[in-house]
Amino acid sequence: xxxxxxPASVSGSPGQSISISCTGSSSDxxxxxxxxWYQQHPGKAPKLMIHDVSDRPSGVSNRFSGSKSGNTAxxxxxxxxxxxxxxxxxxxxxxxxxxxxxxxxxxTVL
Amino acid sequence: QVQLQESGxxxxxxSGTLSLTCTVSTDSFNSYYWSWxxxxxxxxxxxxxxxxxxxxxxxNPSLNRRVSISIDTSKNEFSLNLRSVTAADxxxxxxxxxxxxxxxxxxxxxxxxVTVSS
Numbered sequence: 001x002x003x004x005x006x007p008a009s010v011s012g013s014p015g016q017s018i019s020i021s022c023t024g025s026s027s028d029x030x031x032x033x034x035x036x037w038y039q040q041h042p043g044k045a046p047k048l049m050i051h052d053v054s055d056r057p058s059g060v061s062n063r064f065s066g067s068k069s070g071n072t073a074x075x076x077x078x079x080x081x082x083x084x085x086x087x088x089x090x091x092x093x094x095x096x097x098x099x100x101x102x103x104x105x106x107x108t109v110l
Numbered sequence: 111q112v113q114l115q116e117s118g119x120x121x122x123x124x125s126g127t128l129s130l131t132c133t134v135s136t137d138s139f140n141s142y143y144w145s146w147x148x149x150x151x152x153x154x155x156x157x158x159x160x161x162x163x164x165x166x167x168x169x170n171p172s173l174n175r176r177v178s179i180s181i182d183t184s185k186n187e188f189s190l191n192l193r194s195v196t197a198a199d200x201x202x203x204x205x206x207x208x209x210x211x212x213x214x215x216x217x218x219x220x221x222x223x224v225t226v227s228s
Contacts (some may be wrong), residue, residue, distance in 0.1 A: 001170075001171060001172070019156065031213070033212075034211070034212030034213065034214075035196055036212070036213075036214040036215070037217075040128070045204055045218040045220055046155065046204075046215070046218060048214060048216045050177070050213060051209065051212065051214035051216070052212055052214070057216055069190075076165070089153075089154060089155050091157070091213070091214075093211075093212050093213055096171065097168050098157070098168060098170060098171065099145075099156070099157040099170075099213040101154060101155045101156065101157060102154070103154045104154040104155070
């Protein structure tokens with residue numbers, strides 16, 4: 001299974017909105033409503049931010065939202081804050097019953 | 111609250127077997143899938159596989175021939191064995207609670223770093 005494709009880096013200024021894309025195939029992202037997004041700060045374990053494409057776990061800010069169109073999912077962060085600077089990973093369930101992650105995106109808050 | 115803790119050797123010799131255990135503090139151990147995920151230094155996340163309390167497992171195809179995950183419901187523990195390791199298996203290994211269908215990981219251990227070296 002091939003890793004999902006994410007941009008290596010994105011950046012934005014405080015208060016702005018940014019989006020991170022996650023492109024897969026008709027066998028993973030395009031086939032199921034099972035895309036998740038994780039935030040990882042340096043030296044820390046990942047934190048679940050979005051699951052099932054657009055659902056936010058309890059305690060996650062509503063500044064984080066997810067969507068999907070075809071084989072590409074997106075994470076949008078609005079009202080960017082310094083604390084949002086981190087690595088972000090998408091993942092998707094696959095037709096093989098396995099899970100695949102994206103390569104990760106480094107978000108820099110300018 | 112639910113907590114996960116990885117344990118095991120931090121150093122494994124090449125061609126040896128990497129063995130880790132994840133101990134889970136929860137009253138609902140049998141209600142979830144439990145997964146192992148790893149992250150090589152400076153690189154991205156890789157799903158290794160998961161297990162249910164029934165013993166049903168599913169593995170990453172790229173590791174399928176070398177990996178096995180087992181579970182001990184009496185101890186609220188699940189374990190990872192990765193055989194024939196090389197330097198490429200050097201990574202931080204995380205255990206995580208898996209919400210099941212769709213495999214979203216909502217609770218993670220802190221991770222344990224394993225070096226493969228002679």
